[in-house]
Amino acid sequence: MTISVEDVRTSRKVLAEMDYTPAKIDKGYAGQSLYVNLSEARIEPKTVTQEMKDIFTGGKGFGLRYLWQAVTPDTKWNDPENEIVISAGPIGGITQYPGSGKSLVVTLSPTTGSVIDSNVGGYFGPYLKFSGWDALELQGKSDKDVVLYIDGDKGKVTLEEIELETGASHLISEVLTEAFAESEEDKQHISVVSTGSGADNTLIGMLNFSWYDPRRQVVRMKQAGRGGIGTVFRDKKLKALVVRFSGLTGKNNNPADFGKIQRAGVKIHREINKFDDVQCRMRQVGTANLMTVMNDYDLLPVMNFKYGSHPEGKKISTEVFISKFTQNVYDGCWYGCSMSCCKAVDGFELKTGPFKGEKVVVDGPEYENAAALGSNWGIFDPDFIIEANFYCDTYGIDTISTGTMVAFIMECYEKGILNKEITGGLELNFGNKEAAMELLHQLGQGKGFGKIAGLAIRRMKKVFAEEYGADSNFLQDIGMEAKGLEYSEYLSKESLAQQGGFGLANKGPQHDEAWLIFMDMVNNQIPTFEDKAEALHYFPMFRTWFGLQGLCKLPWNDIEPEGNKQLEEANKVPEHVQNYVDIYNGVTGKNIDKEELIRQSERVYNFQRVFNLRLGFGRREHDRVPYRSQGPVTAEEYESRQERYDGQLKELGFDIEGMSTEDKMKVMRKHREDMYEKLIDAVYLRRGWTNDGVPKLETLKALGIDFPEVVDVVKKHL
Template sequence: MGLEKRGYAGKVLYVDLGREVHHTELLKEDVVQLLLGGKGLGALLLYRLLEKGVDPLSPRNPLIFATGPLTGTMAPGSGRFCVVTKSPATGTINDSYCGGFFGSELKMSGCDALVLLGKASEPSILVIDDGDVYVEPAGDIWGMKTFEAEDAVKKRLGGDFKVVEIGPAGERMAPIASIFSGTRSAGRGGTGAVMGSKNLKAIAVRGSGAIQVYDPKGFRRAAWRAHRALRMSEVTVRSLPLYGTANILETVNETGALPTRNFQSGRFDGAAGISGEAFRDSLWKMDFACSLSCPIGCSKIAEISGRCSERVTVDGPDYETAFSFGSNCGISDGEAISYVNLLCDLYGVDSISTGVIVSFVMELYQRGYVTAEDLDGIEARWGDSEAMIALTEKIVKGEGVGELLQLGVKRISEKYPGSERFAMHVKGLEVPGYDPRAAQGMGLCYAVSERGACHLRAYTAGRELLGYEGGADPSTYDRAKVQMAIDRQDEKAVVDSAVICFFAMLGMRLKEVYQMLVPCTGFEYGGFEGLMELGARVITLCRLFNVREGFTRKDDTLPGRFLEEPMPEGPAKGMVVHLEPMLEAYYEMRGLDENGVPKDETLERLGLKPLIS
């Protein structure tokens, strides 16, 4: 039986934009049994296609869009796709995820993955219309903001096309640029910059194929059980639908982990003003789900008018945007946060990185590293909404001081010696919304994440701070905590390779994913334990890519603030992150040597040697 009857389209489409040629290759059964799809497939393609040391903005850097076996099925949260490339922000492998309808449409057009190579000779749109693949000129939409560009593409080609696009930030190859599809984005790591480096403004896909599974009746039963699990969870039936991801903000603040004033503290007095409850009362006008397979509907539409010439709608703010532009800048003005959220979306940038850049500049200003004169006249004081907006406008437009600021806190800090200690990034990616001094496991997860600081690579904060799955002591840093982090990494790698929304996993467990995968694909994966090993295989493959690029133990670290500055207040008062003992145990338990390089026996055990040779 072919893969096209096992949840896959069965093909990978390669497009050379410079030569305007394309071809397809069959997806191999042994590859998907070992790596599923999505993250795992994308990582393997990148590892095989890209040689060491290539500039991420070079035409030689592939940009890969990958789906998984569950993409486009009735599995809850399956309307997503994965973008894999070498990051211009970090130089590491980067995988980023986006909701909406593009992933399902790509699969229905006949390919599980799209690999973009080369660089178009002029601003272009790539069109995939079932079997027809061609390039159209995009000079008339180059320079447009994201939503305007998507509308223009659909007006030209037809409203039934599903589109991804970049904004002006991606066109100028800002390392914080994202790829957008509707109101959703593959947000982190500079995916939009790589797309811009290829002179590609948009990709439009239309597909008429059907997605077939191995055992339709068994799959329907398994998917129904998964949906039932979500209906029985307080998080997915009430908290997320009502208050979005910002539902956790006040709880995180109470635990002392809410980043405040560039992570100087973990408690913010104005937290109630930027919570999900506050946003629902004052800003949000509508809830929506980003795909047909989503039973949660965590997305929110806000209406703002105070800073706009007319009333406009904004998708959000979510928790990460509320922290990055809110507590981390000392701001509790929900409308101001919504406005910069809109700016980030329109110009096509990552709101986490942008907000953390703003907070870093505010601390540079606080400590006298910069003056208003250095910042084009902006007095970057904590709690000043207008200063926050002005800095964000500079960043998203890349104008004036924004030309430097758009490069990220790592590169900004290189201009101001002594500021490295409070430049809040890992491997060049800005730190998201949990202070790890109040959650030791998150500290380890940030440090060893293959793409830099990321809360989604192993969400130990769910147990350490929010009490999920019985909770876990946030202050411990023993082998049990390390094992929890490893388990979460492996589980998330499976979820990202099947391509399921992380929020669905707050209502169901990996058991339900496994129960859907087996009738979907007809493969057993060596049982549930074998599926966990598949996750470890994907994590190790990503580490192999980074090792080849020169990353070692010295890069698996955290900002000096987390390691040296005790938390000043809250439940974690006096704590720093005890990274070294956790890192030692992690390397041992993962089968890595003292420099973080996978040992030969680890590669043998995970079956990686045949894949990478």
């Protein structure tokens, strides 16, 4: 699996090209987007309309708008009309505020059948914009592997055939960076989007977005992980996207008020410098700072989300990962990110697989990866997690879905639903490192049982029930997916609000919409249904905004200003909300306030809900969750936390004397499922939706998204 820079340079064959004059960016927008039809090898510019900017803002909003126009209610993920849209948003690309270089990727998902969006670091989105394009639409399917190259310096887009005989995404990123860069210095002006062989062989393929790390002198990658976007990419026969832009100054967005952005940036840089070491330690360990706290609070998924902690959790604690990560180096996935959480393990020697014996730089593991590929498999070995993380990335498969679905497989194996005969000899018990790593290689290479595993949980449940006679109700209870997407790595059993945070999320159970566990369960700040509904309105809307702008969520509340905790609305981090209002106004020259910020999100959020409806989803039945996310499915789970659960039943007025565990589980289940339904009622009401989860016409009208095509979709469900 080796490829040389020389081979790449000499094998380039241009299939289509377009010369252009890069648009001058005006207050965050290029005003142009780039459309590429891969079936016809056609490249053309589009004008970004005022309506696009006013209603959809940018980033994920642009992605959803273009995708809506591209597909019909019948379009499937692997139809040529499906698009992958990448967009950075108006703030995207500023260098003064941490976390401002995100790309938002939108497509129809192979696993959910509906819209998926993913928020990813790396340099691609900002370089795309500064090359003159607010968004990139990729439609159609090529009949051979192709690479799209956007040269923002020369004003040229080419669709090319390039010999890249490898399924290893880290090699593709490396070789293309080297081949397209004109010098060592030029490497940081290149960003590559690619995936690996796992995206050809599973439905959970993801995309790696690269950037060049000038200190380590290596290409590094961040992942657009969720929902199988990489699988769509390979279905279109895209091998890679490459952008080159060398003119970064820090003012490329041509902002309306540079000073406003500068002041907000300096303020938060100083905060991070002063408080990060005593708050989240993002600069030391990134999101893996959560490992110890999650285990301590019974929230770390252990063995397919059965338990929330494990005595061996200390082997993969925060401190352990600090010792693995290189310290005191700049680790931002976009320029100027003082939060610098994108940690790396340097010189890691691989023990398995096609790169066995090689020393590599491994990005992460972030918290999600460490929980997904470690505790959720009953594996408490940091080196195993680092190796699994490396291979997921280079095979191009989503660590979260991989983690959650292999955990599901392991439980099925332990319950006898699967056996060695079915798995091709793999003894997939919890904690079996060798078997788990082998399954990961099978997923990446499309071999053996990996071919079934790669279908992801929703389809696996069908296969296990139909072909292996498994009880489909039990599979529904323990298979941690909703809407067809695997859960991300938090135990929500004891937080009703978080059950809603996962279950009601537009794209499926990902924590980027709402993370309310501490607010709900630990601090008891949202006790009533109305409180929870308000939180499930405000926070998903607020967090949606990051995806419209090209921003990262982490600098919002993974650092807090002095005195924040004493404020009434501490959970909102009011000073940082004001920073976001300021940097938005600073870039665009508009004069929004924090209320208009939420409205910008509401427009796009409701549009996405209607988009789900248009594709046959998006109603109450689609917000159902597996019971494992709500409470104990098995007696072993109940009994492992018996004191807590018995206490809860007594508080509810049940006389539990003489009740069997099974009886207690039954009444608890009835209660918890009722609570979830009541929560949904309250949230729908707060969001201005019907009791079936359909946005009301007056809601659409108030938000200004009552376009005839949107109203037509909704009317059918009213």
